[in-house]
Amino acid sequence: MSYTALDSIQWGGTPKIGVSFGYDSRRSGGDMQYRIYVTVAPLTGASYFGYPIYLTVYVDGDCVDSGYTLKQASPSRWSGSIEYDSGWVTAAGAVGSAPLSIRLYSGSGSTRDDSYGYALPVERVESIGDFTLTAGDAVIGQAGTLTVTRPGYGYSFAFRYALGSAGGSIAAGDLKTVNSSSGRVVYQWTVPEALAQQLPESTWGTGTVTMQVYSGGTLVGSLSAPFTAYVPETMRPEVTLETAVVNDNAAVQGWGVCLQGVSRMQYTAEATAMGGASVQEYRFRFAGQEITGASGTTGVVGISGMLTPVVTVTDSRGRTTTVSGTPVTVCEYHTPAITASGVVRCGADGTxxxxxxxxxxxxxxxxxxxxxxxxxxxxxxxxxxxxxxxxxxxxxxxxxxxxxxxxxxxxxxxxxxxxxxxxxxxxxxxxxxxxxxxxxxxxxxxxxxxxxxxxxxxxxxxxxxxxxxGDVAVSxxxxxxxxxxxALAYPVGSVRLTDSAAPPETAEGLTWESVETGIAGVYGWRRTS
CATH class of the missing domain: 2.60.40.10 (Immunoglobulins)
Structure with a gap:
């Protein structure tokens, strides 16, 4: 029989009798159970003891046996060990240690009476309350940390994550131990990129990591910790931009140029939102004009120079990507200028x-x-x-x-x-x-x-x-x-600035088209005829 030895004594005077004490223990639910063993060694040869031996046992203050007869008065010698086994005794509520009291005594004229006390250890109750879990905030697709405090070595952990409707297990091979001691261990894991699909309209969200704790193969319990997952800055719309000069004027069309006051700019943008987001807006800018939509055509280009078309795409998270098209040379153009002129009456010789x-x-x-x-x-x-x-x-x-x-x-x-x-x-x-x-x-x-x-x-x-x-009045x-x-002040092709979004009210026969000024509250109107 295997048990834990407590003590070995020589009891009494002459003859001295060898006695040993031992115990076994186990936990039953929340309580400790103990089994007390007493062994009286053989007494042979010239020695003899013709008195009874009695035993009283208390565990954690409760009587297990009182006046238990280990040996009758006869025989006075014995060649084999005398064994005592209390059976399993429950020490309900014992904390730290459980006191064991053993009294050995004799009667019928013998004065032997001795008591012995011992502290039986109480096995620690494993509780999930002895563990903590902290999940560090992390960028999706990058490393995050899981910090666990524990009462010692000998435990294993299984982790799961969840965010929105997505979740899964963190495989042991995906956990990297960063730091470890008996009371604390820090793991590193990679937040799955698929979690971005759960955040189509936000750049961050709160998820949960759940940890199950095992002692050997026995589940101690589980606990959870929140973490914030951030959508990486790299998850922005991918955008391409194509542009083409539009010339309705047949002559200019044949020249293959972009001409101030004549040409327009046509564009087509294509965008793909990343990580579960969706494209919300296209905004195209060229020569002071701005248009929304994936494709379109500007008004007549009102300025000249080397100009770059630009499109900005916004996704459902509010993130933007801006790309530039091929720079375009807008040739300067103004209507012809009459630099000198004159008309006079004359004769046939020009005089x-x-x-x-x-x-x-x-x-x-x-x-x-x-x-x-x-x-x-x-x-x-x-x-x-x-x-x-x-x-x-x-x-x-x-x-x-x-x-x-x-x-x-x-x-x-x-x-x-x-x-x-x-x-x-x-x-x-x-x-x-x-x-x-x-x-x-x-x-x-x-x-x-x-x-x-x-x-x-x-x-x-x-x-x-x-x-x-005097005064001159013209009705x-x-x-x-x-x-x-x-009409003289604003010849065909000239631009008139007003503070109204409506075309100027002018004499019959004068027509105007809107041009961008790039100045809030100021409206440009080019005379077309």
Whole structure:
């Protein structure tokens, strides 16, 4: 029989009798159980003891046996050991140690009576309360820590994780021991990338790690700890951008350029959201304009220079990716400029005459180069005041040229000089060639008068510079060379700035298109006709 020895004594005087004490122990649920063993050694030879031997045993204050007879008075000698076995005794609620008291005594004239005391150890109750688990915050796809405190070696652990509807076991091979002592062990694990699928609209979320504790093969219990999982910064939309110049103008289309005030920019963006997120917004920017959507076309490009198209994509987590397209050279463009012009009456030899039958005209103009593609043509047309326009006569740029022949000295003529480039931009200037000079002329019928010229209509006309020393009120339209003041101030192709999102209210025949200014509250309008 195997048990734990407590003591071995020589009991009494003569003869001394050898006695040994021992015990066995086990735990039964929350209580300790003990089994007490007493062994009386053989007594042989000349020695004898003709008295009874009695035994009293107490465990944790409770009597196990009282006056138990180990030996009767006879025999006085014995050749084999005398054994005592208490059987299993429960020490309910014992903590730390359980006291054992043994009394050996004799009777019938013997004075032997001795007591012995011992402390029986109480096995520690394994409780999940002796363990703690701390799960460190971690970036998804990267290492996190699990810190366990324990009462000592000899325990094993099994871990599981959960976040949202996802979860799984952490295999022993996926745990790396970072630090270990009898009371504490730190593991490292990799947070699965699949957990990002549980966070489609957030950059972080709270999960749980559960630990089961085993002592040998017996489950002690389990406990859980929260951890914060962060979606890595690398989980952003993947974006590609394609752009193309759009030219509705046939001439510019053939040149293959992007032209200020003429061309538009078309784009197509493709994006893939990462880690369970979804694409929420595309925002395209070019030349001060901004458009939302995966594809589209800007308005007319209003500025020139080397410009880069850019698209920003936002996912459901609020994270953005910005990519740039191929830089685009936007060629500078403005409508042709008339740099010099003039119209005078003259004779057939070109000599100026106020009653000449010809008109001597001159028009010099320039245009935007557009990488050598553009050119400008100057031309002229004429009509009697209020009459029908003649066809255009092409002029040599900057050279004087005669028009007409047979012009009446008593009629005024309106001449329009224009510069037209290959893009289709037009700049015009108008002149009036007055009648031959007279001091004053009254129109037949008394409904017209003129100073410095012949009267040509039912109105007051003046061919001289005029000075008025009083107020001048105009109730109708005010025109200069046949055009309204507003049309002259904003020629075709020019941009007018306003504080209104509605097109300017202007004279009939003037049309406008919106252009981006890049300034909040300021609206740009380009005159198109």
């Amino acid at each position: 100026e005459k106020d009653d000449g039958a010809y008109l001597k005209v001159r028009c010099a103009a320039s245009c935007s180069e557009v990488q050598g593609h553009n050119s400008v043509q100057v031309r002229a047309r004429m009509r009697p005041m209020g009459g029908q326009w003649s066809g255009y006569t092409e002029l040599l740029n900057g050279a004087e040229q005669l028009l007409g022949g047979g012009l009446s000295p008593t009629a005024s003529y309106e001449v329009e000089l224009s510069a037209v480039d290959a893009v289709g931009g037009v700049r015009t200037v108008r002149y009036t060639a007055s009648t031959s000079q007279v001091t004053m002329h009254l129109r037949s019928g008394g409904k017209g008068a003129a100073f410095g010229k012949y009267s040509e209509g039912e109105r007051l006309e003046c061919a001289w510079p005029a000075v008025f020393y 109708g339209a005010l025109t200069v060379n046949g055009e309204t003041v507003e």
